[in-house]
Amino acid sequence: MERTCKRCQAHFEIHKDEEDFLQKIGFKYGKTEVHPPLPVYCPDCRCQLRTCHRNERNMYKVRSSFSGKDIISVYAQNPPWGDKPFKIYSQEEWRSDAWDPMEYGRNFDFTRPFFDQFAELQQQVPRQALISISNENSGFTTGTGFCKNCYLINSSEYCEDCYYGKLLQTCKDSVDCSYLYNSELCYECFSCYECYHCQYVSFSTNCSDCMFSSNLKSCTNCCLCTNLSQEEYHFMNEPLSKEEYEKRLKDFRGSYPLTEKMRDLYRKTIGTIVRKYANIVSCQNCTGDYVEHSKNCLDCYDVNESEDCRYVQVGVQVKDNYDCSNMYIKPELCYETLGTIEVYGSAYCLFIFHSKRMLYCDFCYHSEDCFACTGLTHKKHCIFNKQYSKEEYEALVPKIIAHMQSTGEWGLYFPSRYAPFGYNESLAFEYFPLSKEEALKQGFLWRDSDAKDRKPQTAAFPDSIADAADSITQEIFCCSDCSKNFRIIPQELDFYRRQALPIPRKCQECRHTDRMHFRNPRRLWNRTCAKCGEAVQSTSAPDRPETIYCESCYIKTVY
Incomplete structure (x- = not known):
């Protein structure tokens, strides 16, 4: 079935498996069964509207609405819409028994649009400042678990002494890396597995002591190389003796200008190499990129051990999910949902965990059969944070859905005008970059930078790591790309010295953006x-x- 997107006017196809899936994911309320309608937005717009509600990389110092203490939060004190501040609690405060989300419950008003009422509820119910579990000395991280001594990493588990990274899994002593797995002592590496002591390496597996290289497998001591397997002491794919190889490398180590020359050569080298059509491994009937050990996953990206999915971005052990993002640990039969762990039969949700049959819910844990609720734990048969009997719940939800159908809201995700983040703070900005003018024109919000983030630089960048004094950790630097201030933390300086790496001249956000250029768009x-x-x-x-x-x-x- 062909349709025209109501947002961008692009033509898109609704496949037979999508229609079958939407009939499969039904919500029963007594004798009434409701199914999500066919989408009116194209897959890209659906993904963009979901991911504008997720912030992975921006953190703020805010005041807890519970204790008044300063805490670190992914939410700024004031939302990018409205003039009322969010109520933000630390994780410990939010998870305590000292407050009750049901106190914010209210009746649904059938004279007003659904999304306006839900946004009011979201603004009044306290929000969790960060999402992390069982970390040690890793307060400046989010979406992390079981990490120790980590700083400004996100979406990562079982890491130690890692800084400025995204999607790191079981890594140690690694800085400025993204999509790094089971690796140690890596710097500026992207999409690498089981690597040791590698710098500026991408799309490689089981390598050690390699630099400025891409698409290597089981290689050691290779520099400016591509598409090699089980080789060592190669420079620009040329085999060398150990002595000649080390001679070619010794001059640039620790020098910023010479390292930048090597990076330029690296970029030119990987720009023209032979590439496999997609990073799909051990799969059956799968399309997309970075898909492993999966079956019948179509147009999916960063998905592992999954089956029967379409339009899923980032998923682990996912089954029967369509149009979902950041889904972990056996989510099943979910639609238009972002950010879950172990969820079943849910749609149009944001950050729900260990829950079943949830519709239009936000930040709920261990709950089931709830509609339009936020901040609940261990609840059932609730609507707008108000408790109902099973019979009352099954009678009222279909009436609210009918109202949403009449207002044109049923089947749409939470609107971008009520996102808790500016577009430039969100995950959407990473894969669908827009200027401020473009974002505002398309109905997104924007977070202008704070003047306090652009103070004058207090010291010159050293050209060599050998010239970096301990006092450099007290200095303020200006990013060479965006002019935003950044600092060098002591642990980071120690890493650069041990690895003979020059001090970076870009802030961590611009460094992350540079790494993301290695990735193709999520489009086929x-x-x-x-x-x-x-x-x-x-x-x-x-x-x-x-x-x-x-x-x-x-x-x-x-x-």
Whole structure:
């Protein structure tokens, strides 16, 4: 079925499996069964509208509405809409028994739009400043678990002494890395597995002591290399003796200007290499990118051990999910939902955990059969944070849905005008970058930077790490890209010294943005293998310089 997106006017297809899925995910209220309607927005707009409600990288010092203490929060004190501040509690305060979210319960007003009323509830019910569990000395992190001595990382578990990273899993002593797994002593690495002591390496597995390289497998001591397997002492894919290799490397170590020259060579090298059409491993009938050990996952990205999904971005052990983002640990039968752990049969939700049959809910734990609630734990049959009997619940929810159908709200995700973050603070900005003018025109919010984040720089950048004094951790620096201030923390300085790395001249946000340029957009194009002509679906656009091979030709060529 072909449709035109009501937001961007792009043509998009509703596939037969989508129609079947929407019939499968039904919500029963007595004798009435309700199904989500067919989407009116294209897949990209649906993803963009979901992810503008998630902030992974921006943190603020705010005052707890519970204790008055200063706390770190992903929420600024004031939302980017309205003039009333959020009520923000620390995690310990939010999880305590000292307050009751049911005290904010209210009746639904059938004379007003649903989303306006729910936004009012969201603004009044306290929000959890950060989301993390079982961390030690890692207060400046969010979306993390079981981490120790970490700083400004997100979406990461079981890490130690890691700084400025995204999606790190079981890593140690690593800085400025993204999508790094089971690795140690890595710097500026992207999408790497089981690597040790690597710097500026991407899309590589089981490597050690490699630099400025991409698409390596089981390599050691390689620099400016691509598409190598089980090699050592190679420079620009040329085999060298150990002595000659070390001679070529010794001059640039610790020097910022020479390191930048190497990075320029690195960028030029990887821009024209042969690439596999997609990063899909051990899968059956899957399309997208970074999909592993999965079956029947279509147009999915960063998905592992999953099946029967479409339009899922970041998922672990996901089953029967459509149009979902950041879904973890066996979420099943979910639709248009973001940020879950172990959830079943839910739709149009944001940050729900260990729950079942939830509709239009936000920040709920261990609950089931709730509609339009926020901040609940261990609750059932609640509407707008108000308790109902089973019979009352089953009678009222269909009436509210009918009202939403009449106002055109049923089947839509929470609107961008009520997102708790500016567009430029959100995950959406990472994959759908917009200028302030474009974002506002499309109905998103924007968070202007604070003047206090742009103070004058207090010291010059040293060209060599050998010239960096201990006092550098007391200085204020200005990012060479965005002019925003940043500092060097003592642990970071120690890492640069141990690894002979120069002090960076960009803030952590711009460094992250640079790394994300290694990733293709989450969009598929019809391509053909440059060697055999086989049709493939790839995230590499036809106008990109890389040469695209099918899996068979890539393996024969590289390995």
